[in-house]
Amino acid sequence: MTSARDYLTSEDCANAPWITENNLVGTHNVSIATVNDNPPGHYSDPPISDYMLTLCTKGTGHARIDIGAGTLRDDVCVANALSIAAADCRAECQVNFMFSLIAIGLPKQLLAEATGRSINALDFEDLHKSYMRDPTLTRLVTDLNAEAIAGNPQGPLYSDHLLYSIAQRLAENARQSPFRMDRAAKLSADQLNRLVQKMEDDMEDGLTLSDLAELLDMPIFHFSRVFQRTVGVTPYRYLLLRRVSRAEGMLRDGRLSLAEIAYACGFSSQAHMTTAFAKYSGYSPGLIRRSLAG
Numbered sequence: 669m670t671s672a673r674d675y676l677t678s679e680d681c682a683n684a685p686w687i688t689e690n691n692l693v694g695t696h697n698v699s700i701a702t703v704n705d706n707p708p709g710h711y712s713d714p715p716i717s718d719y720m721l722t723l724c725t726k727g728t729g730h731a732r733i734d735i736g737a738g739t740l741r742d743d744v745c746v747a748n749a750l751s752i753a754a755a756d757c758r759a760e761c762q763v764n765f766m767f768s769l770i771a772i773g774l775p776k777q778l779l780a781e782a783t784g785r786s787i788n789a790l791d792f793e794d795l796h797k798s799y800m801r802d803p804t805l806t807r808l809v810t811d812l813n814a815e816a817i818a819g820n821p822q823g824p825l826y827s828d829h830l831l832y833s834i835a836q837r838l839a840e841n842a843r844q845s846p847f848r849m850d851r852a853a854k855l856s857a858d859q860l861n862r863l864v865q866k867m868e869d870d871m872e873d874g875l876t877l878s879d880l881a882e883l884l885d886m887p888i889f890h891f892s893r894v895f896q897r898t899v900g901v902t903p904y905r906y907l908l909l910r911r912v913s914r915a916e917g918m919l920r921d922g923r924l925s926l927a928e929i930a931y932a933c934g935f936s937s938q939a940h941m942t943t944a945f946a947k948y949s950g951y952s953p954g955l956i957r958r959s960l961a962g
Contacts, residue, residue: 690816694824695878695888696778698831700816701771708766713759718773719792720753721834723809729765736796748806749799752792752838770813774835781888782835783844792842805837821936822904828877829892829904836889854898859884863895867907871914871934877903907934912948915941919956926953 689701705726728746736754745767753759755776776787783790812830820827839845855863866883867875880903881891895903915933918924927938935941938953945953 690813690819692812692816692820692824692827692831693874694828694831695876696775696831698775699773700813702813702817703767703769703771706763706767706769708764709762711759711761711763713761715756715758716773717755718775719755719779720759720771721774721809721838722751722753722769722771723806724749725768725770727765727767729763729767731764732762734760745799748801750802750805750809751799752795754792754796755790770809772809772812772834774838778831778835779838782832782839783842785844791844792838795838795842800841802837802841805834805841808834808837819936821940822908823934823936824874824876825904825907829902832877832888832892853894855884855894860898864910867910868914871907871911872932873934875907908944909948911935911941912944915945915953916949916956919953922957926957929953
């Protein structure tokens with residue numbers, strides 16, 4: 669797996685204490701680096717096979733940055749600015765201010781799926797030439813980073829949802845997205861039943877978007893949109909609701925501990941199950957169990 673840290677660590681800042689790295693496992697394994705209070709300076713980063721999306725979370729100042737397709741000469745970088753560096757290109761950065769950022773390695777195959785193009789035909793040149801200001805993309809990057817830092821407690825289907833949403837948003841910003849949602853497109857009753865059965869059978873496992881899309885022989889991006897059009901929520905949200913429903917039935921049965929129920933329903937921990945209950949039912953698992961005891 670290509671490391672986001674490889675992109676950020678040069679000979680000048682090897683083993684830099686201000687950089688931490690976390691990994692997410694799903695349909696595509698990705699590496700996310702968090703940089704806190706990086707000092708000003710010149711950074712010459714080696715080429716990697718991934719594209720690299722960065723979000724500046726703190727810091728404002730001038731920067732001269734070559735990220736693979738044009739140079740940002742003395743451009744002003746501000747907090748919440750996004751940029752994407754080209755794959756297989758060295759990046760040269762001269763920054764005159766302290767900054768913090770999040771960097772995500774985006775595999776070529778992921779972006780190829782998002783654009784409907786071959787890997788060799790990927791074209792994000794316009795995005796390499798300037799900073800982006802996109803509140804939706806900023807939120808997705810921040811949420812994905814938080815999930816990685818926490819150790820992916822919500823599972824691969826959740827991180828897949830965020831990662832594919834990021835890729836699709838980038839494709840739309842680069843005017844490369846081929847996907848135009850047919851507002852009439854929905855899953856058939858048989859297709860939905862097969863998906864529900866898959867979720868029920870493998871609820872305790874780490875399902876990915878790829879697992880569900882392959883069941884219906886659909887491209888992942890098309891599947892995700894048709895599913896949401898049919899059910900009204902994302903595949904991840906739907907699976908989470910089914911986990912809560914199964915867990916409540918097991919709580920009322922009363923034979924298993926809260927930790928055992930959490931594991932049996934695919935939650936990463938008892939705390940994750942409690943959080944899901946609070947969000948979707950308004951009750952805690954403990955309160956439900958205590959109500960049964962009279």
